[in-house]
Amino acid sequence: MSSRRSRQSGTSRITDDQIIELVSKLRQFVPEIRNRRSDKVPASKVLQETCNYIRSLHREVDDLSQRLSQLLATIDADSEEASIIRSLIAQ
Amino acid sequence: MIPKGVSLNPNSRKTRFARRFICALSQMRNPRPVSSSNEEEVRKRSHKIKIAAYLSMARAVGSRRAWSRALLFKLRTRARRHNIMIGRRSLCLKKKRVIKNDPLGELSQTNKLRHLVPGGKTMDMCSLLEETAHFVTCLATQVKVMQTIADHFAK
Numbered sequence: 001m002s003s004r005r006s007r008q009s010g011t012s013r014i015t016d017d018q019i020i021e022l023v024s025k026l027r028q029f030v031p032e033i034r035n036r037r038s039d040k041v042p043a044s045k046v047l048q049e050t051c052n053y054i055r056s057l058h059r060e061v062d063d064l065s066q067r068l069s070q071l072l073a074t075i076d077a078d079s080e081e082a083s084i085i086r087s088l089i090a091q
Numbered sequence: 092m093i094p095k096g097v098s099l100n101p102n103s104r105k106t107r108f109a110r111r112f113i114c115a116l117s118q119m120r121n122p123r124p125v126s127s128s129n130e131e132e133v134r135k136r137s138h139k140i141k142i143a144a145y146l147s148m149a150r151a152v153g154s155r156r157a158w159s160r161a162l163l164f165k166l167r168t169r170a171r172r173h174n175i176m177i178g179r180r181s182l183c184l185k186k187k188r189v190i191k192n193d194p195l196g197e198l199s200q201t202n203k204l205r206h207l208v209p210g211g212k213t214m215d216m217c218s219l220l221e222e223t224a225h226f227v228t229c230l231a232t233q234v235k236v237m238q239t240i241a242d243h244f245a246k
Contacts, residue, residue, distance in 0.1 A: 047201060047203070047204050051200065051203045051207055053227065054204075054227060054230065057230045057231065061141060061144060061145075061230075061234060062137075062141060064144075064234065064237040064238060064241055065138070065140040065141040065144065066133075066134075066137045067241050068137070068140050068237065068240065068241050068244070069133045069134075069136040069137035069140055070133055071241060071244040072136065072140075073133060073136075
């Protein structure tokens with residue numbers, strides 16, 4: 001445990017940058033994360049919000065898979081793939 | 092529609108993922124005509140679609156990232172095990188991991204993150220945060236592309 005602590009303090013500058021990078025990426029989803037110098041409290045909050053975000057993304061993938069499965073059952077055309085790819089690229 | 096970049100990179104991760112995922116989807120359309128889509132088939136296909144999504148994203152990222160390597164390994168191992176188990180009654184041995192009491196709150200948060208990010212259990216803190224950032228971005232892209240496809244089909 002103490003060795004991990006000293007390693008963390010040795011690389012703490014890199015870790016802080018990573019945490020700040022995560023904070024800026026997550027800020028649009030979690031507006032209440034304040035831009036503080038990383039202490040124990042904000043760091044755990046960032047981690048917690050990240051965990052919640054990952055879980056919500058997994059849930060969205062589940063829902064979308066379910067929706068796509070239902071939609072796939074109804075459509076039939078074969079030229080769909082080309083038009084989809086075209087429309088995706090056109091965006 | 093979506094105010095995305097004016098010039099779309101045909102080699103971008105997003106396009107690579109979309110191509111693979113759409114290929115997988117088109118292979119999934121039933122060869123035999125399905126007159127009525129029953130619940131069981133929809134659920135099974137939904138699971139296949141989910142796996143295809145994660146697989147397509149991991150492949151689009153390639154072996155450059157630790158999380159994509161770990162995810163590819165996990166999916167391939169699971170597929171191998173699934174093929175062996177077909178025909179037998181699937182014994183779902185889900186071991187519930189007992190989380191020890193953590194006196195410090197932040198340690199359990201890190202552990203939770205390690206369980207969520209593929210390959211996170213063996214990473215050091217630096218790599219874990221780096222991989223998490225990349226993983227979250229890719230996952231968000233995956234969701235966005237899936238949403239676009241679903242909206243397109245729904246028209």
